[in-house]
Amino acid sequence: MSTHVCITSICPPTDSVRAWARRYPGRVHVVGDGKTPEPWECDGVKFSSAKPLFDWASGDRKFDSVPRFEQWIAGHTYCRKMLGYLEAIRDGATEIVDTDDDNEPLSPWPSSWEMACECIDPGWINVYRAFGESRMWPRGLPLTSVENEPHSFHERLATIGCWQGLAQGDADVDAIYRLTQGAQARFAPYVEPFALAAGTLAPLNSQAITWRRECFPLMYLPRTVGMRIADILRGYVAQPIMWAAGYRVGICGPVVTQRRNQHDLMEDFRDEVPLYLGMAEVVTDAARSVVSEDASMADNLRAAYRELTGVWWIGDELPYVDEWLRELGL
Numbered sequence: 001m002s003t004h005v006c007i008t009s010i011c012p013p014t015d016s017v018r019a020w021a022r023r024y025p026g027r028v029h030v031v032g033d034g035k036t037p038e039p040w041e042c043d044g045v046k047f048s049s050a051k052p053l054f055d056w057a058s059g060d061r062k063f064d065s066v067p068r069f070e071q072w073i074a075g076h077t078y079c080r081k082m083l084g085y086l087e088a089i090r091d092g093a094t095e096i097v098d099t100d101d102d103n104e105p106l107s108p109w110p111s112s113w114e115m116a117c118e119c120i121d122p123g124w125i126n127v128y129r130a131f132g133e134s135r136m137w138p139r140g141l142p143l144t145s146v147e148n149e150p151h152s153f154h155e156r157l158a159t160i161g162c163w164q165g166l167a168q169g170d171a172d173v174d175a176i177y178r179l180t181q182g183a184q185a186r187f188a189p190y191v192e193p194f195a196l197a198a199g200t201l202a203p204l205n206s207q208a209i210t211w212r213r214e215c216f217p218l219m220y221l222p223r224t225v226g227m228r229i230a231d232i233l234r235g236y237v238a239q240p241i242m243w244a245a246g247y248r249v250g251i252c253g254p255v256v257t258q259r260r261n262q263h264d265l266m267e268d269f270r271d272e273v274p275l276y277l278g279m280a281e282v283v284t285d286a287a288r289s290v291v292s293e294d295a296s297m298a299d300n301l302r303a304a305y306r307e308l309t310g311v312w313w314i315g316d317e318l319p320y321v322d323e324w325l326r327e328l329g330l
Helices: 015-023 078-090 127-131 175-180 213-219 227-245 265-276 279-290 297-308 318-327
Strands: 003-008 028-032 045-049 095-099 103-105 114-119 153-169 194-196 208-212 248-258
Touching: 003 015, 003 078, 015 028, 015 045, 015 103, 028 078, 045 078, 078 095, 078 213, 078 227, 078 318, 095 213, 114 248, 127 153, 127 248, 153 194, 153 213, 153 227, 175 265, 208 213, 213 227, 213 297, 227 248, 227 265, 227 279, 227 297, 265 279, 279 297, 297 318
Parallel strands: 003 028, 003 095, 028 045, 114 194, 153 248
Antiparallel strands: 095 208, 103 248, 114 153, 153 208, 194 248
């Protein structure tokens, strides 16, 4: 297996980025933007920059020498991270770790892409409860499902499409949790990982997730929603498509420690409002209604975003989905 790591950053090289580079030298890809100080150099890291393509001072549109795919992800959009995904894929990645510049690697992800234990509780579950944090929930979990503890397990072989790991310390939680409680996560480190059966759902985030090569198309980050929603929406869409292709989400314990960069919590709250008002159920139901076991993963991705245009302020993602899949040869 060839593991590569993808990170976005607007900062000089952080201790966390250096730690990733020591673990995966030459296979860490950092994508900056117009705010990232340059020259940006770190041993063992490949850096690329998605700078804005419009100079407001001169009115210069810098499109002539820029590939079409890069034109629509340049600037300050979070989906610029896909430049790192593509670079990793071109470098021969068979699995991609998706994380942030304030997450330091802790324990490795499970080494196997098969799991003999599935959680079969239907609907949305709070996976944090399985790892000892009963008063915490992941960003993107419907608030009506916060107390849904995983409790029904079945011994059945599952093929994992992505491993969602947890973060010790400042875990991936929403602004409501941070504004009302704010306690740091202390997840139990020795809980056995498990898979989610088809029909069992949990939010997926880009803080600590690893994708296998066959599921790389599902790493597409939506462009028409905000940064606090993009990776969560990606996970809502990806899960029904994985089920149709025979893959499952794997959940494992803490794999990173986060020392979170400074955030404006009220701004995070405003950005996350759709997540609090039922976006999860609407999006996954819409995706499930058009996903087919007879279609390819790429065609199911197109069908899902076609169905979602105009739902919960989601714009027309299809032109961007097509560009992404074209870059992947699909």
